[in-house]
Amino acid sequence: MTVYHEPVLLKESIDFLITDSKGTYIDATFGGGGHTREILSRLAPEGRVIAFDVDDNSRRIADDLSAADGRFTFLPKNFYSISSLRDEYHVARFNGFLFDLGVSSYQIDNEEGFSYRRDERLDMRLDKGLEASAFEVVNTYDADGLADVFFKYGEEPRARVLARAIIKTRDQKKIETTSQLAEIVARICGRSAKTLSRIFQAIRIEVNKELEALADGLGAAVDLVEKGGRVAVISYHSLEDRIVKEKFRYEASTCVCPPEAIICTCGKVARLKILTRKPIVPGEAEVDGNRRARSAKLRVAEKIV
Numbered sequence: 001m002t003v004y005h006e007p008v009l010l011k012e013s014i015d016f017l018i019t020d021s022k023g024t025y026i027d028a029t030f031g032g033g034g035h036t037r038e039i040l041s042r043l044a045p046e047g048r049v050i051a052f053d054v055d056d057n058s059r060r061i062a063d064d065l066s067a068a069d070g071r072f073t074f075l076p077k078n079f080y081s082i083s084s085l086r087d088e089y090h091v092a093r094f095n096g097f098l099f100d101l102g103v104s105s106y107q108i109d110n111e112e113g114f115s116y117r118r119d120e121r122l123d124m125r126l127d128k129g130l131e132a133s134a135f136e137v138v139n140t141y142d143a144d145g146l147a148d149v150f151f152k153y154g155e156e157p158r159a160r161v162l163a164r165a166i167i168k169t170r171d172q173k174k175i176e177t178t179s180q181l182a183e184i185v186a187r188i189c190g191r192s193a194k195t196l197s198r199i200f201q202a203i204r205i206e207v208n209k210e211l212e213a214l215a216d217g218l219g220a221a222v223d224l225v226e227k228g229g230r231v232a233v234i235s236y237h238s239l240e241d242r243i244v245k246e247k248f249r250y251e252a253s254t255c256v257c258p259p260e261a262i263i264c265t266c267g268k269v270a271r272l273k274i275l276t277r278k279p280i281v282p283g284e285a286e287v288d289g290n291r292r293a294r295s296a297k298l299r300v301a302e303k304i305v
């Protein structure tokens, strides 16, 4: 049987996350539930885990888990709605938040349009309720919009040329499949697996508004987590990591006055203490056993007010 998803940095992230075995923890990205199960295994009967995921397959796994363990609740929602937990779901305590970003192995290997390795309809929506899929991005964005996606999210130096090639192709006939797209990318940017994955990942980030969701979800987590509680984020893309690093740094700083100011007048109060000065990365053994772990970075901060 193939594994749905091998959890990354499992011990390291959960060692940091749990500060009270009777607490309430939020797993913002349930996936196959690897991290959630590890949290549950360390909690007392009074402890609780609430998990989010937008993927239907995650929901099926989570439904079985919540039937088997009364301490677990699943919300089939985007984690940008974390801020509704207090008022809409009446959750009173928040001892820790975990974000394990991106997609699961199952999604890459099985769901529509995520991989250039299979010939499928261009989709890439994690949440099938989203209106615009990769098909809409590739077939309706103008040249600037497409080039932005490839340059900003894919760091592709030939972003503009690629955008123009896509527009020229789709003017003749719509680009409907992963293979059609992969062929254009290979012609303009090169055929290496790294290049193709990078461009496909850039489109996926745009389709799912992944960076916007992270900024919103992380902001809400920092607001909600109680004093002494922790926020842990595992990221796989440099732009995700930058959002986490900058948010933690801002929340840990005591002054945001301009550098030329002689005295501090901003009155800023630090809300976080950063627990990982440098991000924690998987060891060689983990990367050897799970190649999807190779780009992972874990950052953790603790609420201090």
Ligand SMILES: C[S@@+](CC[C@H](N)C(=O)[O-])C[C@H]1O[C@@H](n2cnc3c(N)ncnc32)[C@H](O)[C@@H]1O
Binding pocket: 005, 006, 007, 008, 028, 029, 030, 031, 032, 033, 034, 035, 036, 052, 053, 054, 055, 058, 077, 078, 079, 080, 100, 101, 102, 103, 104, 126, 213, 214
């Ligand atoms: C890397 S996997 C998580 C794996 C999980 N930690 C495990 O051990 O199985 C990321 C999961 O987050 C979900 N996801 C990504 N962005 C999301 C968002 N904004 N809201 C909710 N779920 C999201 C994906 O559908 C995917 O299942």
